[in-house]
Amino acid sequence: KQKHECRYCDATMETYMEYLKHLETHKEQGLYKCTWPTCGKKFPSTKRLQEHYEKHQTKLLCEICGKFYSCMQSLRLHKRTYHAIRDVKKYECPHPDCNAIIQGKSEYEKHFQRHKKPFRYQCKHPGCGREYRCSSGFSKHKKSCQYKQSKKFLNFKQSLR
Incomplete structure (x- = not known):
């Protein structure tokens, strides 16, 4: 009769089903856990864990839920998708006698073109x-x-x- 030896400890099981059941006790073994606050993700290798840590180093944190992002575009998309927040940049018109504050670059550019038209x-x-x-x-x-x-x-x- 074949014995099934555990690769993580010295245990030996009589049947393959017992062996599979025993492996469940070692489920967490071999995984490297991120210790960054509010994260706790697990990775199969130190290399993957290191790559993951680099994302935290950029410090682009969603102040609402605590998730981290490696680029501003990802953070903005996350906020729009999960928190219904639009982070639209505001532009102040530099033209004399115009106190307009415009939301969004394309709207600002449209507004500024008006100042270039001749007075009719x-x-x-x-x-x-x-x-x-x-x-x-x-x-x-x-x-x-x-x-x-x-x-x-x-x-x-x-x-x-």
Whole structure:
């Protein structure tokens, strides 16, 4: 009758089924455990464990759940997927007289292109002279221009009659 010897200890089993059952007691043996806080992953070799540790060294930690990521793109994807958080960079328009804060690079680039267009509309109310690149902004301004009701403008309007 064949005996089954354990490769981890000196135990010997009579049957293969007993041997398999005994191997369960050594399930954790031969695995290298990560000791990084909140991790505890196990690896079959020290080489794999070392590769894993390098990910922790980058210190890209999800402050919500404690998981680590080796690159910012992975962390952002994780936050969007598991925590429904959008980490969109905000851009402040550097153009004079524009206090816009735009979310996202593509939206910022679209916004900034507006500043490059030539002025096509100018308010004719005396004392105003504001310029606009598009008709919608100009139309809105004309309705609420503070110079529209000024004495200077009303006198100017009277002189045209």
